[in-house]
Amino acid sequence: MDPVNIHKGIVIPLDRANVDTDAIIPKQFLKSIKKSGFGPNLFDEWRYLDHGEPGQDNSKRRINPDFVLNIPRYKNGSILIARENFGCGSSREHAPWALLDFGIKIVIASSFADIFYGNCFKNGILPIILDKATMDKIFTKVEAKVGYEITVNLQKQKIYYDSEITSFEVDSFKKSCLLDGLDDIGLTLKNKVDIENFEKKYHESFPWLNSGEKLK
Amino acid sequence: MGISLYEKVFNRHVVRKDEGTYLLYIDRHLVHEVTSPQAFEGIRISNRNIWRKNSIIAVPDHNVPTTDRTVKIKDPISRIQVETLDKNCEEFNLLQFKMDDRRQGIVHVVGPEQGSTLPGMTIVCGDSHTSTHGAFGAIAMGIGTSEVEHVFATQCLIVNKFKTMRVVVNGDLQYGVTAKDVALEVIGKIGTAGGTGHAIEFTGTTIQSLSMEGRMTLCNMAIEAGSRVGLIGVDNKTIDYIQDKPLAPKGDLWEKAKKDWLGLVSDEDAKFDSEIKIDGSLIEPQVTWGTSPEMVVSITSKVPNPADFSDKTLSSSYQIALKYMNLKPETPINKIAIDKVFIGSCTNSRIEDLRAAASIVGTKKIAKNIKLALVVPGSGLVKLQAESEGLDKIFKNAGFEWREPGCSMCLAMNADKLGPGERCASTSNRNFEGRQGQGGRTHLVSPQMAAAAAIYGKFVDIRELN
Numbered sequence: 001m002d003p004v005n006i007h008k009g010i011v012i013p014l015d016r017a018n019v020d021t022d023a024i025i026p027k028q029f030l031k032s033i034k035k036s037g038f039g040p041n042l043f044d045e046w047r048y049l050d051h052g053e054p055g056q057d058n059s060k061r062r063i064n065p066d067f068v069l070n071i072p073r074y075k076n077g078s079i080l081i082a083r084e085n086f087g088c089g090s091s092r093e094h095a096p097w098a099l100l101d102f103g104i105k106i107v108i109a110s111s112f113a114d115i116f117y118g119n120c121f122k123n124g125i126l127p128i129i130l131d132k133a134t135m136d137k138i139f140t141k142v143e144a145k146v147g148y149e150i151t152v153n154l155q156k157q158k159i160y161y162d163s164e165i166t167s168f169e170v171d172s173f174k175k176s177c178l179l180d181g182l183d184d185i186g187l188t189l190k191n192k193v194d195i196e197n198f199e200k201k202y203h204e205s206f207p208w209l210n211s212g213e214k215l216k
Numbered sequence: 217m218g219i220s221l222y223e224k225v226f227n228r229h230v231v232r233k234d235e236g237t238y239l240l241y242i243d244r245h246l247v248h249e250v251t252s253p254q255a256f257e258g259i260r261i262s263n264r265n266i267w268r269k270n271s272i273i274a275v276p277d278h279n280v281p282t283t284d285r286t287v288k289i290k291d292p293i294s295r296i297q298v299e300t301l302d303k304n305c306e307e308f309n310l311l312q313f314k315m316d317d318r319r320q321g322i323v324h325v326v327g328p329e330q331g332s333t334l335p336g337m338t339i340v341c342g343d344s345h346t347s348t349h350g351a352f353g354a355i356a357m358g359i360g361t362s363e364v365e366h367v368f369a370t371q372c373l374i375v376n377k378f379k380t381m382r383v384v385v386n387g388d389l390q391y392g393v394t395a396k397d398v399a400l401e402v403i404g405k406i407g408t409a410g411g412t413g414h415a416i417e418f419t420g421t422t423i424q425s426l427s428m429e430g431r432m433t434l435c436n437m438a439i440e441a442g443s444r445v446g447l448i449g450v451d452n453k454t455i456d457y458i459q460d461k462p463l464a465p466k467g468d469l470w471e472k473a474k475k476d477w478l479g480l481v482s483d484e485d486a487k488f489d490s491e492i493k494i495d496g497s498l499i500e501p502q503v504t505w506g507t508s509p510e511m512v513v514s515i516t517s518k519v520p521n522p523a524d525f526s527d528k529t530l531s532s533s534y535q536i537a538l539k540y541m542n543l544k545p546e547t548p549i550n551k552i553a554i555d556k557v558f559i560g561s562c563t564n565s566r567i568e569d570l571r572a573a574a575s576i577v578g579t580k581k582i583a584k585n586i587k588l589a590l591v592v593p594g595s596g597l598v599k600l601q602a603e604s605e606g607l608d609k610i611f612k613n614a615g616f617e618w619r620e621p622g623c624s625m626c627l628a629m630n631a632d633k634l635g636p637g638e639r640c641a642s643t644s645n646r647n648f649e650g651r652q653g654q655g656g657r658t659h660l661v662s663p664q665m666a667a668a669a670a671i672y673g674k675f676v677d678i679r680e681l682n
Contacts, residue, residue, distance in 0.1 A: 017529050022648045027629045031293040033253035045650045085409040091344040093360035122362035173237045188370040198231040208465035208473035
């Protein structure tokens with residue numbers, strides 16, 4: 001996973017609440033057994049006017065000119081902003097994989113669904129929660145200026161836009177994982193002995209949870 | 217001060233506490249074909265091992281066809297995904313119920329059916345509807361693929377403790393009102409983000425009177441209220457359901473387990489971060505009208521008018537939803553005609569769901585305007601049980617198709633899907649845009665309401681059929 005710290009980028013405004021993971025990456029693309037290649041199908045049903053299937057040549061498909069990702073002024077954008085409860089629905093990690101593959105590094109919304117929020121951190125995407133009033137302000141600014149950019153500094157937990165600065169909250173463990181691009185499995189395995197000791201005692205205390213497991 | 221059920225189960229599993237996070241031990245890991253291949257690949261690439269293989273049960277469900285199982289899956293990409301699960305389970309020597317095993321089915325139906333879901337456990341699966349298993353007094357939650365790999369390699373997850381919310385439902389449910397309606401009522405009340413960051417415990421006399429299958433339906437939908445974890449305290453119904461299941465403890469261990477499990481309830485003086493109270497006797501059969509489970513009203517109501525809402529985001533969401541659903545504001549719900557019916561999914565595909573739907577069907581036939589009515593049992597064992605009771609005949613005589621088990625048209629990853637513009641009465645859990653097929657329009661209802669909609673070709677108040 002690539003580390004994340006300071007990022008400056010064009011903002012893409014997706015002015016919708018409850019954007020679900022089915023919308024972010026529709027189910028037919030979940031049949032892939034890889035983690036990459038989902039970018040061209042990010043928001044597939046909103047982005048194209050025809051039905052998409054895996055393996056299709058997306059350059060030949062009918063584009064929905066009204067959808068924000070297809071509007072020229074947001075081309076090369078890397079910061080997505082949206083309304084509340086972004087990423088609700090299924091646990092599919094294909095949603096952050098698709099965002100990342102498309103080039104999105106940061107998602108800012110007034111709230112996120114829990115599973116999606118956690119999945120972002122595992123893949124080098126920073127999800128930022130801002131209050132509704134600040135979101136309204138940023139949406140207005142993005143609309144007013146072509147190529148509107150903002151800068152995010154994770155270490156300082158600040159967003160810089162025009163002459164304004166807004167702070168954001170982030171869990172310290174998740175922050176350090178993103179800053180260092182850490183593999184948290186490796187971190188957990190440093191506590192291998194703790195897990196082994198716990199497991200032994202645990203199964204002595206609750207032996208019924210480990211009974212009759214051989215069904216084959 | 218007393219502690220809540222969530223905290224009791226949580227505390228048992230804390231391996232270590234670090235700054236702000238906990239390393240939580242995982243008892244049970246359920247695996248399916250869609251969210252696991254990249255995790256297995258990660259284990260291989262990093263040359264790691266699977267920590268505790270007998271904590272894992274794998275089953276293909278999302279992609280599997282619901283038609284003839286003796287032929288291979290037609291869609292080559294789906295086939296590769298299912299075959300990849302087979303290969304991974306063989307390579308790592310994991311217990312799997314393959315497509316041709318009669319125990320195969322939807323992972324959240326199979327787990328409890330096999331007795332692999334037990335009170336006090338921590339249960340994870342790369343699927344958001346893992347909350348289902350919370351019905352047994354377990355902490356069960358959906359995880360992403362990175363976390364699937366993390367649990368494979370470490371038997372643990374790094375987590376934050378959730379806040380707690382208590383949803384108290386008291387009173388007798390009216391005839392024809394089910395756990396599904398309770399779930400939709402709760403979601404309508406608190407919204408799809410109402411439970412975000414919380415574990416929801418459902419309590420009250422209404423919940424006590426629900427069967428275990430009803431409780432699973434309710435906890436299944438906790439994620440639609442934003443909560444990764446929904447749970448219900450253990451009582452004698454929980455114990456009775458588990459007894460004699462293949463993986464349940466036996467003999468002396470069973471007696472010890474039972475004693476422990478009956479203590480898995482919130483203390484009377486437990487504190488919750490928030491609480492909601494609902495009068496169960498007032499809940500009516502629910503029907504969703506929009507593209508989010510919170511867009512729900514009762515069968516006696518009308519589709520709302522976006523103009524009545526001053527909140528701009530809400531009003532605009534409603535407008536977008538009505539356009540997608542092709543519905544006019546203030547249309548009475550019982551005037552909405554449908555094209556297809558789906559009875560199935562991890563929410564409503566268990567034997568009691570099928571019995572309830574069949575009881576509405578009786579000797580009647582589906583309406584002429586219904587293009588397809590599907591019944592997809594939750595597992596091979598549910599299917600066999602239903603057939604032994606003659607339920608398949610009731611459905612088939614009425615014009616329903618009786619299929620093989622799997623997720624099917626809940627998410628339409630296999631061949632079962634809605635065409636553009638088709639309107640469906642569905643017992644599944646999500647009415648998102650395109651969920652059941654691109655351009656498809658989903659109305660979430662209970663199995664009884666879906667069966668009645670098939671017979672009448674539109675939504676009807678099943679209380680009037682009594």
